[in-house]
Amino acid sequence: MKTAAINAVVVGGLSLILSGVSLGHSVDLSQTQEITITSVALSKDKSELKNLIAEGYDIAGIDYDKGTVDVMTATKDEGVALGFFGFKVKEQKTIDTRLAPDSSYKTPDEIQSFVQNIAAAYPGLVRVESIGKTHENRDIWAVKITDNPEIRERDEPTIFFNSMHHAREVMGPEVAIDTIEYLLANYGSDAEVTRWLNETEVWVIPMLNPDGNNKVWTSNNMWRKNTRQGYGVDINRNYPYAWNTCNGSSGSTSADDYRGPSAGSEPEAQAMMNLVARIQPVFSISYHSYSELVIYPYGCDGQRTETKSVVESIGKDLAALVKKDTGTAGYRPGTAWELLYSVDGGDIDWMYNVHHVIPYVIEINASAQGFQPAYRWRSTTVEKMRPGWKMLFSRLSGSGVRGVVRDSSGRTQPQTMLRVDTMGSGVVEPINWKIKEDGTFHVVLNPGTYKLKFELAGKSVERDVTVGAERIDLDIEM
Numbered sequence: 001m002k003t004a005a006i007n008a009v010v011v012g013g014l015s016l017i018l019s020g021v022s023l024g025h026s027v028d029l030s031q032t033q034e035i036t037i038t039s040v041a042l043s044k045d046k047s048e049l050k051n052l053i054a055e056g057y058d059i060a061g062i063d064y065d066k067g068t069v070d071v072m073t074a075t076k077d078e079g080v081a082l083g084f085f086g087f088k089v090k091e092q093k094t095i096d097t098r099l100a101p102d103s104s105y106k107t108p109d110e111i112q113s114f115v116q117n118i119a120a121a122y123p124g125l126v127r128v129e130s131i132g133k134t135h136e137n138r139d140i141w142a143v144k145i146t147d148n149p150e151i152r153e154r155d156e157p158t159i160f161f162n163s164m165h166h167a168r169e170v171m172g173p174e175v176a177i178d179t180i181e182y183l184l185a186n187y188g189s190d191a192e193v194t195r196w197l198n199e200t201e202v203w204v205i206p207m208l209n210p211d212g213n214n215k216v217w218t219s220n221n222m223w224r225k226n227t228r229q230g231y232g233v234d235i236n237r238n239y240p241y242a243w244n245t246c247n248g249s250s251g252s253t254s255a256d257d258y259r260g261p262s263a264g265s266e267p268e269a270q271a272m273m274n275l276v277a278r279i280q281p282v283f284s285i286s287y288h289s290y291s292e293l294v295i296y297p298y299g300c301d302g303q304r305t306e307t308k309s310v311v312e313s314i315g316k317d318l319a320a321l322v323k324k325d326t327g328t329a330g331y332r333p334g335t336a337w338e339l340l341y342s343v344d345g346g347d348i349d350w351m352y353n354v355h356h357v358i359p360y361v362i363e364i365n366a367s368a369q370g371f372q373p374a375y376r377w378r379s380t381t382v383e384k385m386r387p388g389w390k391m392l393f394s395r396l397s398g399s400g401v402r403g404v405v406r407d408s409s410g411r412t413q414p415q416t417m418l419r420v421d422t423m424g425s426g427v428v429e430p431i432n433w434k435i436k437e438d439g440t441f442h443v444v445l446n447p448g449t450y451k452l453k454f455e456l457a458g459k460s461v462e463r464d465v466t467v468g469a470e471r472i473d474l475d476i477e478m
């Protein structure tokens with residue numbers, strides 16, 4: 001969407017070029033039959049990105065290798081006009097938004113068939129459930145993969161993957177499907193996978209936004225939001241932590257990053273929130289595209305997590321393990337405001353702040369592949385993601401402390417507060433938070449020496465622990 005400010009400049013000098021563009025008010029990209037993506041050069045300070053955001057342009061992605069940012073406009077002329085405003089235009093492509101994606105990508109119906117088929121094929125390892133209904137009454141499917149999937153095993157930490165907050169990002173569900181299929185196909189034969197499923201509970205949402213994706217297949221392949229009242233809400237600007245606080249979203253219903261009428265208003269965000277509250281994951285990956293980035297919280301300019309020494313170092317490890325489309329080096333790690341722009345109401349900020357999840361966004365594929373790569377990119381892309389998510393499984397049994405808090409009669413004590421203070425090296429910031437709803441705690445730490453203090457109703461229990469490369473399991477009686 002373009003703002004009046006830049007259009008006013010355009011009217012002065014370039015009205016011929018821009019004939020046909022509705023000047024002086026915003027252009028709703030969802031109503032156009034074409035979208036042009038214009039790559040403009042990015043200087044080292046990324047000032048172009050800030051200026052484009054300030055002027056209300058939609059950014060499709062960024063390419064740090066090429067040094068370009070991709071700007072979406074309703075017409076080619078608007079893209080060309082960027083050159084007159086001082087941006088250096090490198091290349092342009094125009095997308096006919098009426099064309100369906102490559103038919104090998106999954107529709108909402110195909111996702112539903114997929115989850116039902118694997119539940120039938122692996123009854124001892126899979127449980128499938130609908131975690132909510134969309135505005136158009138579609139089910140949002142979640143898949144649980146573990147030994148004994150029908151019960152919650154308290155000694156098993158949870159890891160969570162979700163795809164497709166944004167409807168046009170069709171590679172995300174493929175990564176989710178590959179993760180599910182890889183784990184199930186290798187259980188019992190691959191020792192590592194077998195151990196992971198025996199010792200971990202895995203949850204996957206392959207397609208969070210089936211309404212939006214249906215629209216991608218039927219009328220607009222560049223649709224991003226859900227479909228609330230036709231205009232839609234950007235689900236990943238709708239989460240209630242720091243909602244609408246740092247110009248990291250839009251209040252305009254026509255904007256691609258419209259944050260919704262109120263914090264947490266959308267059924268897809270609610271489904272995510274209810275699931276996360278229930279399963280309390282240790283790690284999470286939300287798959288998006290594109291730009292070849294690993295993003296960690298927080299999203300607002302200048303803000304970092306309280307436990308950034310853990311969150312950011314694991315994020316950097318994750319980024320280094322995921323190879324680019326070119327096959328070289330790793331993805332680029334950082335916060336959204338370091339790599340792109342401020343984001344508010346995103347899922348990772350909410351997961352970290354409210355449930356102490358260590359959450360990442362991975363923006364898969366390079367700008368050359370864009371939102372909808374030719375399907376031949378599918379196998380190389382999903383394979384490149386495997387070392388990343390595998391590392392998180394390994395990290396669950398790595399440096400950290402895990403256990404259950406119970407009273408003398410064995411009842412779990414989920415109201416317990418846990419404070420972790422560093423004694424010497426390790427995590428510099430003290431951790432002070434409530435243990436999980438199921439009475440467990442799982443604190444991922446850097447190696448070091450720590451003082452753990454459990455507090456409940458005036459009682460406290462202290463433990464000094466030296467954490468090495470392996471997780472320490474520690475049950476506490478209050």
Ligand SMILES: [Zn+2]
Binds near residue numbers: 165288
């Ligand atoms: Zn996205």
